[in-house]
Amino acid sequence: MPTLLGERIKRKEDPRLIQGRGHYVDDFKLDGMVHMAFARSVHAHARVKRVNTEAARALPGVIAVYTGADLKGKVGLVPCAAGMEGLKVPEHPCLAIDTVNYVGEPVAAVVAHDRSVARDAVDLIEIDYDPLPAVVDPEKALAPDAPRVHEKLADNVAFVAKLEGGDWKAVEADSSLKVIKQRMINQRLAPVSMETRGVIASYSPGEDTLTVWSSTQIPHILKTQLALMSGVDEARTRVIAPEVGGGFGSKLNVYGEEGVACYVSKQLGKPVKWIEGRRENLLGTIHGRDQINDLEVYATPEGKVVGLKCWIIADLGAYHQLLTPAIPTLTALMIVGSYNIRNVFVETKGVFTNKMATDAYRGAGRPEATYIIERAMDLVAHELKLDPAAVREVNFPSPKEFPLSLPTGVTYDSANYQKTLKKALKLSGYAKLRKEQERLRKKGKYIGIGLSTYVEICAMGPSSRMPAGGWEFGAVHVDPTGKVTVLSGTSPHGQGEETSFAQIVADGLGVPFDDVTVFHGDTFQVPIGIGTFGSRTTAVGGTAIYEAVLRLKKKMSRIAAHKLGIKPGELEFKDGKIQTADGQKSLSFVEVAGEAIFAKQLPPGIEPGLSEQCVFEPSNYTFPFGAHVAVVEVDAETGEVRLRNYYAVDDCGRILNPMLVDGQIHGGLAQGIGQAMWEEHVYDENGQLVTGTLMDYAVPKSFQFPWFDTEATETRSPVNPLGVKGVGEAGTIGSTPAVVNAVVDALAPFGVKHVDMPLKPEKIWRLMKDGVKA
Amino acid sequence: MKIRVKLNGQAREDDVEPRLLLVQYLREVAGLTGTHIGCETSICGACTVLLNGEAVKSCTLFAVQADGAEILTIEGLAQDGELHPLQQGFWEEHGLQCGFCTPGMILAAHQLLRRNPHPSREEIRKGLEGNLCRCTGYQHIVKAVEWAAQKIG
Numbered sequence: 001m002p003t004l005l006g007e008r009i010k011r012k013e014d015p016r017l018i019q020g021r022g023h024y025v026d027d028f029k030l031d032g033m034v035h036m037a038f039a040r041s042v043h044a045h046a047r048v049k050r051v052n053t054e055a056a057r058a059l060p061g062v063i064a065v066y067t068g069a070d071l072k073g074k075v076g077l078v079p080c081a082a083g084m085e086g087l088k089v090p091e092h093p094c095l096a097i098d099t100v101n102y103v104g105e106p107v108a109a110v111v112a113h114d115r116s117v118a119r120d121a122v123d124l125i126e127i128d129y130d131p132l133p134a135v136v137d138p139e140k141a142l143a144p145d146a147p148r149v150h151e152k153l154a155d156n157v158a159f160v161a162k163l164e165g166g167d168w169k170a171v172e173a174d175s176s177l178k179v180i181k182q183r184m185i186n187q188r189l190a191p192v193s194m195e196t197r198g199v200i201a202s203y204s205p206g207e208d209t210l211t212v213w214s215s216t217q218i219p220h221i222l223k224t225q226l227a228l229m230s231g232v233d234e235a236r237t238r239v240i241a242p243e244v245g246g247g248f249g250s251k252l253n254v255y256g257e258e259g260v261a262c263y264v265s266k267q268l269g270k271p272v273k274w275i276e277g278r279r280e281n282l283l284g285t286i287h288g289r290d291q292i293n294d295l296e297v298y299a300t301p302e303g304k305v306v307g308l309k310c311w312i313i314a315d316l317g318a319y320h321q322l323l324t325p326a327i328p329t330l331t332a333l334m335i336v337g338s339y340n341i342r343n344v345f346v347e348t349k350g351v352f353t354n355k356m357a358t359d360a361y362r363g364a365g366r367p368e369a370t371y372i373i374e375r376a377m378d379l380v381a382h383e384l385k386l387d388p389a390a391v392r393e394v395n396f397p398s399p400k401e402f403p404l405s406l407p408t409g410v411t412y413d414s415a416n417y418q419k420t421l422k423k424a425l426k427l428s429g430y431a432k433l434r435k436e437q438e439r440l441r442k443k444g445k446y447i448g449i450g451l452s453t454y455v456e457i458c459a460m461g462p463s464s465r466m467p468a469g470g471w472e473f474g475a476v477h478v479d480p481t482g483k484v485t486v487l488s489g490t491s492p493h494g495q496g497e498e499t500s501f502a503q504i505v506a507d508g509l510g511v512p513f514d515d516v517t518v519f520h521g522d523t524f525q526v527p528i529g530i531g532t533f534g535s536r537t538t539a540v541g542g543t544a545i546y547e548a549v550l551r552l553k554k555k556m557s558r559i560a561a562h563k564l565g566i567k568p569g570e571l572e573f574k575d576g577k578i579q580t581a582d583g584q585k586s587l588s589f590v591e592v593a594g595e596a597i598f599a600k601q602l603p604p605g606i607e608p609g610l611s612e613q614c615v616f617e618p619s620n621y622t623f624p625f626g627a628h629v630a631v632v633e634v635d636a637e638t639g640e641v642r643l644r645n646y647y648a649v650d651d652c653g654r655i656l657n658p659m660l661v662d663g664q665i666h667g668g669l670a671q672g673i674g675q676a677m678w679e680e681h682v683y684d685e686n687g688q689l690v691t692g693t694l695m696d697y698a699v700p701k702s703f704q705f706p707w708f709d710t711e712a713t714e715t716r717s718p719v720n721p722l723g724v725k726g727v728g729e730a731g732t733i734g735s736t737p738a739v740v741n742a743v744v745d746a747l748a749p750f751g752v753k754h755v756d757m758p759l760k761p762e763k764i765w766r767l768m769k770d771g772v773k774a
Numbered sequence: 775m776k777i778r779v780k781l782n783g784q785a786r787e788d789d790v791e792p793r794l795l796l797v798q799y800l801r802e803v804a805g806l807t808g809t810h811i812g813c814e815t816s817i818c819g820a821c822t823v824l825l826n827g828e829a830v831k832s833c834t835l836f837a838v839q840a841d842g843a844e845i846l847t848i849e850g851l852a853q854d855g856e857l858h859p860l861q862q863g864f865w866e867e868h869g870l871q872c873g874f875c876t877p878g879m880i881l882a883a884h885q886l887l888r889r890n891p892h893p894s895r896e897e898i899r900k901g902l903e904g905n906l907c908r909c910t911g912y913q914h915i916v917k918a919v920e921w922a923a924q925k926i927g
Contacts, residue, residue, distance in 0.1 A: 010866065011868065018864050018873075018876060020808015194875045195810070243873065278812065494870075494871035494872030496871065668911075671908070694906070701903045702902045702905075705913070707913065
């Protein structure tokens with residue numbers, strides 16, 4: 001039977017978006033709507049002595065000004081959902097009260113009839129500060145005499161988490177093992193979704209209802225939190241995620257500005273809009289990565305890695321956002337990568353600094369893990385003078401070993417790492433490239449070939465391992481006209497699940513693809529849900545829909561069989577009909593819908609209506625994987641790195657729509673390569689953000705990338721009946737180490753064995769000029 | 775100040791504040807919200823529109839600077855319900871994900887194809903360097919523009 005699953009189908013989302021007819025938060029205008037703007041801290045750390053709002057209040061058009069003192073006790077704190085043993089959680093008010101702890105922290109909110117007037121009024125607010133020493137370097141923050149970010153806390157350590165497995169006594173006693181040590185820096189990044197954050201809060205005093213439009217990835221979680229923060233009954237709180245212009249994890253959060261908007265709307269009885277500016281976005285939307293990793297690798301002379309130790313210092317910033325402390329713990333969870341390493345030790349220290357919070361940015365803890373282990377494999381190859389591909393092969397588990405339990409405490413579902421690597425080596429012409437490299441080196445030209453054979457953890461996740469539930473909701477309704485409505489608790493924002501979910505449903509019910517409409521993102525329409533993050537939408541949300549379709553088919557089969565006088569098991573759904581395998585007896589899909597909904601002669605025990613739902617609880621995460629090859633040229637005169645070729649073979653389980661998978665891979669690659677080559681969110685020694693505009697923060701541009709050559713293998717996941725794994729973050733997770741490995745490989749003749757990111761020309765040029773100091 | 779423009783083929787006259795940006799005029803006065811604001815500093819290109827046929831970043835022009843001009847925004851690109859080849863190309867080749875950069879990207883590509891009807895992939899990438907996309911990695915955008923170039927002939 002032909003199937004829609006696996007077909008390249010154009011997106012249902014696109015017609016509105018390519019005509020400028022989609023509606024993002026800023027595109028909504030409500031009657032009586034007022035605008036909000038924030039005065040923000042200019043200091044990384046200071047006591048707030050006085051906030052003078054008089055001049056701002058006096059500006060014509062200004063309706064109200066609120067300070068932290070005004071909101072104290074009236075709006076809930078910014079929430080953190082990550083629960084860990086011994087975690088220190090500093091109070092995080094929506095507006096700073098006594099102290100400010102990072103540049104950009106909101107101090108006061110202005111409400112005006114006009115957005116420009118609100119911004120003008122912000123400039124009239126006078127804030128008297130008493131500056132305090134700023135804690136900027138997370139390593140120095142650990143010193144016993146270091147200034148503290150939070151006076152009420154004993155030190156700057158938010159948590160220490162240890163993960164240990166295997167038999168370290170035996171490993172350490174084995175003198176035949178080579179021990180390789182390396183420090184690596186995983187620099188701070190900015191997510192930079194093209195649409196900044198934005199919110200409209202609209203409180204109706206008569207009905208006591210709060211409606212919030214927010215550019216969010218998690219409307220249902222946000223609804224719960226805003227109800228708690230604002231004191232409006234959750235049943236009367238509605239969150240709508242309209243068109244969302246990218247998130248990459250940065251909108252998997254609950255922000256103080258949203259809490260303030262709800263409070264202000266409740267106070268004024270008017271809709272309040274706040275749209276984040278780009279400078280505010282770079283200052284005050286969560287950042288990603290920012291870890292220092294000290295690594296020890298224990299390897300046999302043959303290149304088999306027996307043990308891995310890593311000490312992680314994670315710069316958390318000043319406060320916890322929704323998942324801040326949980327993110328670096330994902331690094332520990334995935335530190336052995338795609339290798340069967342039986343002895344592991346990871347100590348993760350989460351450290352407070354006077355900076356914006358770090359939190360989930362595409363990959364969220366796993367790019368760091370992949371970077372560590374994939375660099376480690378190259379360090380082993382370098383040390384033992386082995387080919388990096390060979391070292392990887394020595395350490396891969398065999399496909400027969402899956403499901404594979406690891407000392408990190410996770411069980412990988414399914415994989416064939418040998419197959420993806422083989423395919424990537426062939427696709428890139430690896431053997432030829434090595435010969436070319438040798439030839440060019442003799443001419444003083446330096447190309448480098450870098451591998452990454454990553455694995456990631458996604459389809460987040462079993463509820464037992466998630467802070468606020470890891471299940472997902474899906475529902476399918478059939479209308480009397482035979483049209484099908486699908487509801488999902490996920491909240492896609494560019495990934496294209498309006499299309500892939502419709503494929504699942506149209507395929508299952510045998511109805512035209514155009515007859516299926518997918519809705520998501522409105523908590524009044526979709527009763528429960530978790531959201532879109534952690535590459536979970538298709539594997540968890542898609543499965544919920546798939547299961548709801550099966551339930552619906554079961555019911556429709558019983559109704560049709562009753563009508564046709566046959567057994568329900570004999571019926572199939574095909575071409576808008578429900579029919580026997582030989583096609584002799586059939587009813588149209590619409591006829592059966594009518595039978596069910598008008599309920600004139602239903603079989604006994606069958607309820608009227610055609611509406612089924614499923615809350616899918618995954619039994620495990622899924623573990624997509626792949627093999628990437630980056631080829632770079634390093635200019636010996638300037639140190640400039642040119643990415644010449646990029647080859648990616650990814651396995652995200654069963655592919656539902658190859659076009660969408662390619663899109664996810666490409667976008668992921670751009671962000672992962674961006675980290676390796678250009679991106680870096682920089683604070684100076686006083687805690688001032690240096691890269692506060694898009695002139696300073698290097699979002700990659702179109703001409704900076706080569707053509708991405710992509711291929712796929714499909715190893716189905718046993719965790720869900722669709723066999724899908726997830727692909728939203730794979731490109732980002734896999735690509736960063738491939739590029740760095742390529743550049744280090746290019747610089748091998750200069751004695752280089754490691755370079756920290758981003759791979760700026762100046763850094764590379766110095767290494768080539770001066771070589772590496774012994 | 776009074777300005778007169780021809781916006782997506784329709785003449786209109788408005789009284790605007792001198793400091794009103796062109797993008798605010800389009801979005802807030804004319805109600806055309808297809809033009810987006812991504813950075814406010816002329817870097818990202820989300821606000822790109824055609825002013826007398828030239829691609830401009832409408833976040834760094836005042837509305838009064840457009841007085842007397844013809845303006846084309848994304849809403850004016852399809853004719854009689856038929857998508858422009860660039861719009862069709864972005865749909866066919868998956869040239870968009872979240873869609874936020876897309877209107878600006880399409881209008882920048884419009885200028886590119888007018889100046890160079892058969893650009894190479896490198897020329898497309900160079901031609902679109904003033905427009906940022908964080909979702910697609912640009913490759914499908916390049917294919918979308920190639921699709922349109924071929925269609926236009």
